[in-house]
Amino acid sequence: MKEINVQDITKVVEELCIKACTTLGNDWWQVMDDAISKENSPLAKDILKMLEENAKLAADTGEAICQDTGVAVVFLELGQDVRLIGGDLYDAINEGVRNGYTNGYLRKSVVSDPLLRKNTGDNTPAIIHTEIVPGDNLKIIVAPKGTGSENMSTLKMLKPADGKEGIVNFVLESVKAAGPNPCPPIVVGVGIGGNLERAGYIAKKALLRPLGQKNPLPHVAELEEELIEAVNNIGLGPQGLGGRTTALDVHVEVAPCHIGALPVAVNINCHASRHAEAVL
């Protein structure tokens, strides 16, 4: 049994918050370069180049890519052979978020109560998802999620008879209704199956997959191809001002579900596919 001190987790979460808010992965740069080369509209091309310039500036200066540094969504894959010592796990994570958002000069965007709406002042609490997995490692993924795109996300309980066509239509309706609000080019996470909360959860997890990488299941990868093509034919384009590049990628995750159910969640992300991870 491996021991992990939660103080080490605090330190790692702090670093991941700052890293995720200021740098984007190589996968992002590749799909953006590709989108610029395929874009015909001069304004769309200019906007995409501006977003690349912005990302470079952020990485070089440690400034946040976007002022909406989001709610810190933390995914934990906790090995069942890990023994946590030194304190409470979730307290340690929130301490890491507090330190990251303070020391990284990131915006604090969390209110403690949705009705009373008082800012907590340190971006806590984080939204923490924990999965228990085999082994003795702890994997931590920090994915700051901005609200411009989160507010445009949708969930619908389709009927099994709606099938693939119903799913494609619902995704397209969601992207069209979102319009310019989520700062296209967007990344679309689609969760199909499970139940109400699992569909949303796997849609969010779909956003963590590297851009350009398909689902390993062939029938799901095929649906992803169909969706990215359809989404980029809408014509919204960067910032909704027209063009080909409405989405940088569409990722689909699936889960088993009830014989009478076909839940579909569409979690929309802005161009900044922000996530950073570490393994302890």
Added chain:
Amino acid sequence: MIKLTTPISPEEVKKLKVGDQVSISGVIYTARDAAHKRMVEAHSKGEKLPVDLKGQIIYYVGPCPAKPGKVVGAAGPTTSGRMDKYAPTTLDEFGLIGMIGKGQRSPEVVEAIKRNGAVYFVGVGGAGALLATKIKKVECMAYEDLGCEAIYRFEVEDLPVIVGIDSEGNNAYDIALKK
């Protein structure tokens, strides 16, 4: 690229056409959800506004804190639609002439823009680090307790925006989708 210096006149606004690329210099004010709610509530009770917005531009933004040696952190536009409930009051009663944000506006806001000969500019959402370099001076004017949602006075140089809805109500997003 059209260069404008604030305060902008009704004549200058009238000349702006949807889709025009504009570079703004001068003083603008920030306000987002919480500041709008407070201003409109204060106004409905007959209280004086903390900032005179007549002929001014509001930038819908909640910036990141400034790092040492900087005046402000990342500061790109936020989704304007959340201010739609309040925007007609800011135009009709506060005398606002322009707004900077991103995303669609409600039919009520478009009507208020036309009625007042105002303009809605859109900035590039997600380019917060880059847009922050155009902000040269920052001063908190009101509602400091709201943190990033307080009202700030920005002095900007060449802030790049696009005319999203012009004073005649033409809408860049609708035009883009029709193409």
